[in-house]
Amino acid sequence: MYEAQRSLASPVRNPRMATVIGRLLGIAFLLCFGTGLYSHFLQEPLDWMRFATRPEFLYQVTQGTHIIAGIACFPLLLAKLYIVFPALFAYPPVRGFWNFLERASIALFVGASLVQITIGLLNTYQWYPWPFPFRQVHFALGWVLIGLLVIHIGVKLPIIARYWNKSSAEDDDDDDDDHLVDAVSPNHAENAEAMRLWGTSRTGGVTGRVLDYIDTTPRSASRLSRRGFLTTVGVATTAVVGLTAGQTFTPLNAVNLFGPRKKGVGPQGVPVNRTSEQARVADAAMDPAWALTLAVSGTERAFTRAELLALPQTEVTLPIACVEGWSQMAKWRGVRLRDLTDLMSADPETSFRLISLEERGSFSKTQMGREYVRDPLTLVALELNGETLHLEHGYPARMIAPGRPGVLQTKWLSRIEAIES
């Protein structure tokens, strides 16, 4: 095991580098966790929760950040694992109860992190090759990972503190030999000792030959290795983020080579998540007898599309921003939800339930807090980018509100009812 560790020694594999990359990875994890939690509670709010409706692109930013930081975790996590890899061969493997717990927690941390970023990425491709539900597992693993991260920071705090600043790290570093393991000159003395003890050279046998082959490989210069390593991690992170973030971040649209969505691609220039076919709503949505029902305090009133078009129309520019990280700015035209609920004399403190024509599907019924209901930008949209709303975008009418995830921008609206306590 010691031999394995020594063979793996590299100028890059030192505590300072672990601290530097670990910090960045920690920040990425915290960003993912915070934005993920925000998105979760937007979709499943607790009763007392109220959310900011401005800036209207808030969710586009938080969820875009969630995906960008998640993608950045690929190079950062692999770099971190590369740095600490020799620790896997610690000898003896377990040095007591606490050490066992620590190593077990790190194993879970590594495995769960890899799974979390992988299923997150594949979810943005709408590809689910695993035997468990995505949403629930991704959410639970988020808590597991942040717990393990905080434990890890607690356990490693003395090292983190010691190697936090470059200068203090360099104090220990003047011999340029600050590896995770000693870089002992392997050959002559040890071979003589091995001959004396066992009558055979250290380089005898298959293992010995392999180790000797590795040992005689020229070492690279320390400073160069570290710079090269950091540059590589930087370039890799820039590449994976830069070539995908265009799906939400307009300035990078031109170099969006690998994003799973492309701005402007879709009916009326807007990408689609759930289609009318998947939702099985085409017949109900195209039915001329369609009407939107509003229900407040036992009173119900149905509005046909013509009646909705006859009410005062408002045009807003709002992004549709998906949990999968893409977003698309668009022009929407329709009736303010506030005007409709006022027509029904609803109490301004009321929250509403939005019901889609879609009968199955986890978002066919959703709730909208009063802060969105009263917002002047929240519309029952009838037109998109100057045309009658496309069936795939929710014809005959859909909800559009500032700062909410796409799954809550209910398409194919059927009924809007007050939630009265």
Place this chain on the structure above:
Amino acid sequence: MRADANGSGGEAAGVGSPSTGAVGLTGLTPLPPAGIAASTSTRMRRIRLVLVGGGVLMLAWGAFVMFDSVRLTRIPGVALWIGAAILLHDAILAPIVFALGIALRRAGRRVTGTVIAIVQGGIIVGSIMSLIAVPTIVAKNFAPANATVLPLNYALNFGIFWLVLAALTAGLSIWVFLRGRYPAVSIPDDTGR
């Protein structure tokens, strides 16, 4: 295998610092780094206890959420994936990276370290991009849910990416190689004449 004679080889992740030896870390009871006052170490110990305790609570909450929201029959699948991820990294990916590093350094005995570093960097950047890009190509073959999901020609983009990366890596390597061979600034040998 030789025993860990000087006690420096067997530290846990990111811990071992043989040239200093001051930061010994055994679970939750560290040796205080030399030269740091005892009060700092007491404070440090308190902060660490709070962090570890809080972390355990969040971990437990995560486990509760998992068992509460995922059907029991699905949980072995999660465990399987986590185990497979560890194996995939520790037993396959990391040894390949290690072998590549050795091979490159041996192959590169005649060129400068900078060139090796550039070539290594190029391979790593390309490999990590492949982790993101290859699934798009595969998933696109499974007929995405609608035409706006995975709408690009990812295979073509992937080819272009590798060509550009290879060209940049080669160009940079050649430039460094030539610069090493023919230094840009040649000092005229006219001193003392």
